[in-house]
Structures are given as structure tokens and as C-alpha cells.
Amino acid sequence: MQQFDNASAGDIVLSLADRIIENRAYLSEIDGKIGDGDHGVNMAKGFGMAADRIRGNDMSLATAFDTLGTVLMTEIGGSMGPLYGVMFTQFAETIEGSSSIDAGTFSAMLTNGLDGIQSIGSAKVGDKTLLDTLVPAIEAFDAANAGGKPFPEALDALVVAAEKGRDSTKDLVARIGRASRLGERSVGVLDAGATSCALILETLALGAKQKLQLSATVGR
Amino acid sequence: MTVKTSSARKNGTVRAGAEAASEPIPLRYGDDPYVWACWLYYEDHMTQGDIAEIMGISRATVNSYLADARARGIVNISLEPSRLSSLSIAQELKRHFGLHDCLVVPSDDNTRPLIDRLGGAAAQALAKLLKSGDTLAVAWGRTILAIGEQASVPGLQDVTIVQATGGTAASFAYTPELCASAIAGAVKAKLINITAPAVVSTAEVRDMLLRETLIQSQFGALAKANKALFGISSLRPNSTIHTSGFFESVSLQQYLAKDAVGVVAGRFIDGQGKPVAGPLDDRTIGISLDMLKAISLRIAVAGGFDKVPAILATLRGGYVNVLITDAATGRGILNADGVTELDQKLSQRPRVDNTVALPSNFRTHIKKFLNDPNDVVEEMLDGVVKANATYVMPIKGSHRALVARTGPRPGKVGLVVGGGTGHEPCFLGYVGKGLADAVAVGNIFSSPPPGTIFQCANAASGGQGVLFVYGNYAGDVMNFEMAAEIAAEHNIEVRTVVTTDDIASSPLEDREGRRGVAGNFFMFKIAGAACDRGLSLDACEAMTRKANARTFTMGVALEPCSMPQTRRQNFEIGPDDIEIGMGIHGEPGVLREKMMSADAITDRIMDRIFSEMKPAAGDRVAVLVNSFGATPLMELYILFRRVEQRLSAKDITIEANWVGHYCTSLDMVGASITVMHLDSELTELLHHPCDTAVLRIG
Numbered sequence: 001m002q003q004f005d006n007a008s009a010g011d012i013v014l015s016l017a018d019r020i021i022e023n024r025a026y027l028s029e030i031d032g033k034i035g036d037g038d039h040g041v042n043m044a045k046g047f048g049m050a051a052d053r054i055r056g057n058d059m060s061l062a063t064a065f066d067t068l069g070t071v072l073m074t075e076i077g078g079s080m081g082p083l084y085g086v087m088f089t090q091f092a093e094t095i096e097g098s099s100s101i102d103a104g105t106f107s108a109m110l111t112n113g114l115d116g117i118q119s120i121g122s123a124k125v126g127d128k129t130l131l132d133t134l135v136p137a138i139e140a141f142d143a144a145n146a147g148g149k150p151f152p153e154a155l156d157a158l159v160v161a162a163e164k165g166r167d168s169t170k171d172l173v174a175r176i177g178r179a180s181r182l183g184e185r186s187v188g189v190l191d192a193g194a195t196s197c198a199l200i201l202e203t204l205a206l207g208a209k210q211k212l213q214l215s216a217t218v219g220r
Numbered sequence: 221m222t223v224k225t226s227s228a229r230k231n232g233t234v235r236a237g238a239e240a241a242s243e244p245i246p247l248r249y250g251d252d253p254y255v256w257a258c259w260l261y262y263e264d265h266m267t268q269g270d271i272a273e274i275m276g277i278s279r280a281t282v283n284s285y286l287a288d289a290r291a292r293g294i295v296n297i298s299l300e301p302s303r304l305s306s307l308s309i310a311q312e313l314k315r316h317f318g319l320h321d322c323l324v325v326p327s328d329d330n331t332r333p334l335i336d337r338l339g340g341a342a343a344q345a346l347a348k349l350l351k352s353g354d355t356l357a358v359a360w361g362r363t364i365l366a367i368g369e370q371a372s373v374p375g376l377q378d379v380t381i382v383q384a385t386g387g388t389a390a391s392f393a394y395t396p397e398l399c400a401s402a403i404a405g406a407v408k409a410k411l412i413n414i415t416a417p418a419v420v421s422t423a424e425v426r427d428m429l430l431r432e433t434l435i436q437s438q439f440g441a442l443a444k445a446n447k448a449l450f451g452i453s454s455l456r457p458n459s460t461i462h463t464s465g466f467f468e469s470v471s472l473q474q475y476l477a478k479d480a481v482g483v484v485a486g487r488f489i490d491g492q493g494k495p496v497a498g499p500l501d502d503r504t505i506g507i508s509l510d511m512l513k514a515i516s517l518r519i520a521v522a523g524g525f526d527k528v529p530a531i532l533a534t535l536r537g538g539y540v541n542v543l544i545t546d547a548a549t550g551r552g553i554l555n556a557d558g559v560t561e562l563d564q565k566l567s568q569r570p571r572v573d574n575t576v577a578l579p580s581n582f583r584t585h586i587k588k589f590l591n592d593p594n595d596v597v598e599e600m601l602d603g604v605v606k607a608n609a610t611y612v613m614p615i616k617g618s619h620r621a622l623v624a625r626t627g628p629r630p631g632k633v634g635l636v637v638g639g640g641t642g643h644e645p646c647f648l649g650y651v652g653k654g655l656a657d658a659v660a661v662g663n664i665f666s667s668p669p670p671g672t673i674f675q676c677a678n679a680a681s682g683g684q685g686v687l688f689v690y691g692n693y694a695g696d697v698m699n700f701e702m703a704a705e706i707a708a709e710h711n712i713e714v715r716t717v718v719t720t721d722d723i724a725s726s727p728l729e730d731r732e733g734r735r736g737v738a739g740n741f742f743m744f745k746i747a748g749a750a751c752d753r754g755l756s757l758d759a760c761e762a763m764t765r766k767a768n769a770r771t772f773t774m775g776v777a778l779e780p781c782s783m784p785q786t787r788r789q790n791f792e793i794g795p796d797d798i799e800i801g802m803g804i805h806g807e808p809g810v811l812r813e814k815m816m817s818a819d820a821i822t823d824r825i826m827d828r829i830f831s832e833m834k835p836a837a838g839d840r841v842a843v844l845v846n847s848f849g850a851t852p853l854m855e856l857y858i859l860f861r862r863v864e865q866r867l868s869a870k871d872i873t874i875e876a877n878w879v880g881h882y883c884t885s886l887d888m889v890g891a892s893i894t895v896m897h898l899d900s901e902l903t904e905l906l907h908h909p910c911d912t913a914v915l916r917i918g
Contacts, residue, residue: 025786028786041783041785045663056536057492075671076666076669077663078640078695079693079698081695082670120702
């Protein structure tokens with residue numbers, strides 16, 4: 001089966017939190033080169049708080065996303081709080097009515113998350129932001145899907161595109177946020193938001209693939 | 221082991237050894253200089269300098285031999301397995317449950333009973349965790365008494381120990397009274413007992429007792445506890461809870477029937493840590509679970525495999541943030557919560573350390589006054605709320621939202637300011653009569669969230685609308701806009717002025733894209749005066765916009781600031797460089813130049829300000845010379861001197877000036893100069909009285 005169960009997939013969000021917390025120092029370090037160096041700390045704080053509320057409560061993926069989105073949006077502040085907050089809240093709203101998640105639902109979820117971010121932020125692809133990771137990743141996933149690739153392969157394509165998108169920010173000039181005031185001096189450094197976004201998408205894809213494998217084994 | 225080099229050195233013939241360096245390597249080392257170097261270092265305990273002389277190589281080469289020897293497996297450094305294991309389990313418990321700290325005693329030492337070993341470990345931990353001035357709530361149990369018997373924490377002042385529950389019959393040795401008294405004795409602290417039974421016959425009796433002045437004062441002391449020490453009881457049949465007589469066994473069965481798995485400070489919890497309701501709840505006199513959770517440091521000491529479910533429940537419920545246990549129990553807790561990769565981690569080889577030794581005076585970290593770097597904002601706010609108590613108070617108990625004591629009033633437009641921390645005294649120092657009514661406080665350099673900002677708007681509202689004034693940063697704009705939407709849903713009209721005084725941050729054509737920096741000081745002052753004078757929301761907004769349009773700031777950084785979390789500088793400036801146009805978050809400036817004289821720097825700034833301000837002879841201005849944190853007043857006055865010279869040369873009068881720390885960037889070395897171009901309205905508002913922690917006029 002090319003789908004996985006929503007109700008038992010909340011632990012994917014726990015592994016998201018683990019990855020972000022593991023990379024706390026790294027994210028802060030790259031943020032420190034052209035920003036204020038707090039990206040990892042704030043992200044780890046928010047994801048950690050959400051994980052505390054999720055852990056042990058046996059949540060569906062939708063509920064876990066909603067918990068994460070709400071914590072980020074209401075309790076973290078900064079710019080990443082609202083941006084990732086709205087993304088995860090949109091993820092949650094998209095999938096809350098689906099008992100299982102197939103490639104179509106997954107794509108709709110990502111697209112709605114992107115729409116949410118674009119509704120509150122004004123960045124475009126090429127501005128050296130998390131959109132440089134998110135937009136090509138969704139495009140690659142949809143293209144693989146449309147080309148008849150199985151769900152797990154489409155997830156692989158998403159990860160490859162996310163990492164490529166993240167790396168593309170190295171050569172870009174920041175056009176938005178605090179780093180934008182640096183102009184050309186922002187070139188040569190990865191964008192912290194694009195980097196954390198790639199981490200999130202990778203972990204999400206990995207989690208989804210594991211769930212797909214599991215439901216395939218159970219299904220047989 | 222007889223080693224020739226060692227005796228040679230003792231005889232003071234090191235030099236001779238060095239001369240002999242061209243001789244072949246002694247036979248016993250084979251042909252391997254790495255082994256030779258390692259032998260001298262690890263077995264002969266010689267310094268790297270001495271080894272360099274003996275081997276006739278440089279010190280750096282010795283250092284790299286030693287590092288390579290570890291990488292190549294010539295030298296293996298191993299930790300004693302049981303200690304490594306308990307350390308790894310502690311780290312994993314800390315990470316998995318988000319604990320403040322965790323101490324795990326090795327399990328394989330069967331020479332002493334577990335309770336004694338836990339007590340000993342906790343006694344040591346207590347010596348580190350307890351500070352002068354603390355109030356520690358102490359619960360009861362065998363483990364707690366063991367701590368009291370082994371602890372000795374001398375040298376503390378003004379510590380109070382409060383018994384966390386009522387008392388029990390002395391049918392066992394570890395009564396609440398005895399436990400609290402043992403700890404108080406060990407710390408030489410003041411002891412406050414709860415002089416009522418832990419469990420009374422009826423709810424009425426409890427309520428009557430709780431109304432007694434004496435007991436009220438004891439609970440008052442308990443409510444002041446900032447640290448707590450408690451054990452965790454399991455409800456398994458072999459638990460002492462059944463024999464202690466603390467609870468009647470009939471009632472216990474009722475809690476067990478409702479899936480209670482453990483007892484924390486006399487309260488029952490289920491497997492998820494949620495409170496379990498039962499017949500004793502209304503008859504119990506002692507700390508409640510909510511009270512316990514409100515205490516900032518909550519130390520639980522418990523071990524034993526039968527306690528795994530109870531400890532896990534306590535962790536899940538968030539009742540503990542410092543856990544002291546043993547390795548077997550710790551591993552059991554992690555396994556029970558689904559952590560399986562621990563054993564994998566334990567089998568991993570320690571990483572090879574390839575770092576090259578740096579000179580002993582080389583610094584990688586900045587010294588700071590810190591306790592836990594993760595708590596800097598909370599601890600600062602604790603201090604602010606106390607220090608500025610005459611001006612501000614927390615809104616609904618939150619230190620992240622502070623309201624002026626004499627600020628908001630019906631019929632007045634409310635002024636809400638806010639932003640990240642690290643800029644002190646911005647923004648919280650400007651709250652008080654005649655200035656801001658409320659401030660929303662974020663993390664370091666990071667906007668507060670919308671909920672906090674809305675609480676401020678709500679507290680500041682006097683029915684005539686609320687004005688938001690904050691600096692132009694993407695994060696602040698998003699969060700304040702969301703807060704304004706929430707306020708609108710609550711029928712509070714919000715207007716916003718985003719400050720954009722940093723003339724270096726964008727060209728004039730993009731005035732609206734500029735960031736807000738130290739000029740906030742003037743914008744807040746004007747807005748606060750307009751609000752305090754009872755002007756309409758429209759007029760308050762218009763005055764603030766005018767102030768923003770006529771305020772010009774430019775900053776220069778000489779050295780970077782360092783983040784409390786990392787204690788490292790968050791960007792680099794070369795030894796001879798300065799950053800012109802530096803922001804207040806350590807964002808690198810707009811251009812980097814070579815260091816120059818104070819007057820030359822001031823002139824660069826004033827030239828830019830004059831080109832935008834276009835002043836005429838006879839104009840009046842207000843001036844702010846502001847430190848970024850680490851630049852002393854001495855240098856600020858040197859800058860001000862030149863500012864005054866430049867202004868008076870143009871026949872511009874300084875109506876008012878401020879020199880000092882008004883909007884900082886942690887410990888950045890640098891300063892900014894702000895000039896507000898006054899007109900009669902702005903002059904009048906500038907002189908309007910205000911009374912805040914940082915600024916008082918009239």
C-alpha cells in the first residue's frame with residue numbers, strides 16, 4: 001500500500017524535534033555568520049517544548065503537527081516562530097480529516113504549508129530563505145508523483161531537491177530578514193532557515209518512508 | 221619501568237639528550253617515533269616541551285605525534301565501562317526528558333545499599349544545587365532521610381527548609397518532620413515545619429486547619445520555595461507506602477483501582493503523570509502537584525527497578541527537572557519510554573580528539589555572570605521584576621509581559637512596546653508613568669510571541685485604543701501584526717508605528733525598510749507623552765510617526781558581542797577593523813573600515829546624519845550617545861564632545877541630551893549616535909514628565 005496511517009504517525013514529529021535539537025549548535029553557528037546566531041537555540045526550544053507535550057500521548061500525525069505549530073506560533077516568537085508555526089498548523093489542517101496519508105495528501109499538505117508561509121511572509125525563491133529549500137522540494141515531489149513514481153521514491157526526490165535547494169542559498173544574496181542588510185556580504189554562507197527546513201523535510205521524508213515500509217509489511 | 225630518558229632528565233642532562241637527537245631511535249621503540257613520543261608522554265609523564273628537546277623536534281610536532289597516535293590507535297584512552305555507562309544514561313535521560321540535569325550512580329557496586337548510594341549522590345548534588353537565599357521544600361521518605369544523613373552543605377546563608385507535607389505518626393523513622401529537620405541540619409538552614417497532620421479525617425477539618433494563622437504562615441513559606449527535594453513512591457505491593465501508615469490501605473486500593481502508579485509528595489499520579497482523583501485529595505494537607513510544578517528546580521531522588529513506572533510517570537508529568545537515580549533504573553526508564561538506541565550509543569568508540577593544543581592564554585569563551593545559560597532571560601526577568609517593582613508588575617504572573625503600575629487608565633491610549641532581550645534597558649526599562657504602559661519581552665534578539673504581546677495590549681488598553689511601537693525587524697513585524705489581529709478580535713483598536721531610525725541600514729529611497737535601533741528611546745518618549753496627555757489614538761500615532769521621521773541613528777561596532785548560550789562572539793571583526801552601520805543584534809554592519817580616531821568616526825556619522833536631516837541654523841535637536849554594551853561612559857563622552865562641536869558649528873542647539881546605556885547589544889563594544897530633529901510639538905512632548913526605571917523627567 002502506498003499510504004500510511006495518520007493515527008499512529010505522531011512520533012514522526014518527535015524525531016523532527018530530535019533532529020532539530022541535535023543540530024542546535026550547528027544551526028546557531030551558521031546563523032551567526034550573517035544573522036544573530038540564535039536560530040538553533042530558538043528552534044530547539046520550540047521543538048523541545050512541543051515534543052514534551054507530544055511524548056507519551058500517542059498522537060496522530062495531524063494532532064502532533066498541530067501541537068508543534070501552536071507552540072511555535074504562540075510561544076516562540078522571533079521570525080521562525082510564526083513562519084514554521086503557520087507551516088505546521090497548515091500541515092495539520094490538511095491531513096486532519098484523512099485516516100491514511102497517500103502521496104496526494106502529502107503533496108497537498110506541503111503545498112498548504114507553503115501557502116501559509118507565503119501568506120505572512122513576503123519572501124520569494126532566490127531571496128536566500130527557507131523557501132529556497134521548500135519550493136523546489138515540493139516541485140520535485142510533485143513531479144515524481146506525476147511521473148508515476150511510487151510514494152517512497154517521490155520522497156527520495158523531495159530530499160534530494162531540498163538539499164540542493166539548501167545548498168543553493170550559499171551563492172545567493174539575502175534579500176529579506178536581517179541578513180538582507182548585508183547585501184553582497186551574505187554570499188558564501190548557507191541560510192539558517194533553508195538549512196533547518198532541509199533538516200525538517202529530510203526527517204519528515206524518512207519518517208514517512210519508515211511508516212510506508214511498516215504498513216507494507218503489515219499489509220502483507 | 222626503568223627509563224633512561226627519565227633519569228637523564230633528573231640528572232639535568234636534557235640538553236645532552238637534545239644534542240643526541242640525531243642519533244637513531246632507541247631500540248625498544250622500534251623505528252617508530254610515535255611510540256617513542258607516546259612513551260615519554262604517557263609513561264614518563266614528561267611535558268611536550270621536554271619531549272621536543274629529547275627527540276630534537278619541535279613542540280608542535282610532538283603535539284601532532286601525540287594526536288596522530290590516538291587517531292592511529294597506538295594510544296587508547298578508555299573510560300571505566302560502568303562509569304561511562306552511567307554517564308551516557310544520565311545524558312540520554314536528560315536529553316530525552318528535557319531535564320535540567322540528571323545524575324546516575326553506577327549500578328554494579330553492590331557494597332552499599334542503593335538507598336545509601338542514592339542518598340550520597342543526592343547529598344553531593346544538593347551541595348551544588350542549593351544556593352544562599354534559597355527556600356527548599358522537602359518531602360519525606362527513606363531516600364530523603366538518607367540524603368539528610370549524608371549531606372553537609374556548609375557556607376550558605378539564609379536558606380529556609382520547609383516541610384512539604386503535614387506530619388505523620390512516628391511509626392517509621394523517615395517522617396516528614398525528621399526528613400525536613402535532617403536536611404535543615406545538614407545545610408544549617410532555618411526549618412519551617414507544617415504543624416498539621418498530613419492526612420486528616422475529613423475535608424472540613426482540613427479547611428479549618430488551613431485557615432489557622434500559624435498554618436497559613438507555614439504554607440506561605442512553602443509557596444515561596446524555589447527548589448524542591450522529593451522521593452518517588454511506587455504503588456507496587458512491596459513499597460513502603462503500604463507499611464508506612466501515611467495512607468490508609470483502604471484509600472490506597474481506590475487509587476490503585478483508578479490506575480495510580482506512583483506517589484509524589486503525597487499525591488497520586490497515573491502512568492502519564494496526570495493526577496488521580498481519590499478520597500484522600502480533600503483530606504491531604506501539603507504541597508499540591510500544581511504548587512510543585514510551579515517551583516523552578518524540582519529534584520527527585522529515586523531508584524530501584526520496581527519504581528520504574530512511578531519515576532517514568534513523574535517525568536512524563538513534568539514534576540521533576542533534576543533526576544537522581546541509578547544506572548539500572550535509568551536504563552529501565554528509557555526502555556519503558558521506547559528509547560532503544562542507548563546500547564548502540566554505549567558501544568560506539570569515543571571520538572578521536574584531534575585538537576591541537578593552543579597557548580594557555582588563548583581564549584575561546586567569554587566570561588559571563590551566568591548560572592545556567594538556558595535560564596538567562598528568565599533569571600534576568602526575575603531580577604527586573606524585583607528591581608523595578610515600583611514601576612512594573614507581571615501580567616497574569618508572566619515575566620514576559622510587564623505592565624506599568626501607574627500606567628494604563630481609562631480614557632488614555634495605551635502604549636505597548638517590546639522586542640527581544642539583550643538590548644537592556646530596552647525595552648523594559650521604559651515602562652512607567654508617562655512612557656510605555658506595557659512591554660512584551662522575547663528571547664535573546666528574538667521577538668516575543670503574539671500571545672504575550674496581546675496580553676500587553678489588553679493590560680494597556682484604557683478603552684481608547686492601543687499604540688504599538690517597535691523596531692522594524694521581520695520577526696517583530698510578524699508577531700506584533702498577529703497580536704494586533706488578536707486584539708481586534710477582542711475589540712481593542714491597535715495602531716502601529718514601526719521605527720526605522722537606522723540610516724545606515726537602507727538608502728533613503730527605502731526609508732521604510734530601515735531597521736529601528738537606539739532612536740526607539742525618542743520614539744517611545746514622544747509616544748508615551750502623547751498618550752499620557754490624553755491625545756486621541758490618531759494624534760498619538762501621528763506624533764510618533766513624526767518623531768520617527770525626524771530621528772536619525774547610526775552605530776559603529778569595534779568588537780562583536782557574545783551570546784550567553786555559546787559564550788562565543790557571534791561574528792568576527794579583524795584586529796584593526798571596525799564595522800560602520802552596525803545593527804543592535806550583531807548583524808554585521810554595512811561596511812567594514814580600518815580603525816580610526818573617535819573624532820573621525822563621529823564625523824563619519826554626523827556627516828551622514830546631516831545629509832539626511834538637512835538642519836538649518838537655529839534648529840534644535842535632542843541627542844543620544846548610546847553604548848552597545850561594553851563601551852564605557854568615558855568614551856561615550858568623547859564622542860558626545862565631538863557631536864556637540866559639530867552641532868554648535870552649525871549653530872544647532874542641543875535642547876536635551878542623554879549619554880549612556882540606553883539600547884545595547886549584549887556586550888558589544890561600540891556606540892550609536894542618535895539625533896532627533898525637534899519642532900515645537902516634539903520639544904513639548906520630550907519635556908513632558910515621565911517616571912520609569914531608566915528615564916525620569918520632571
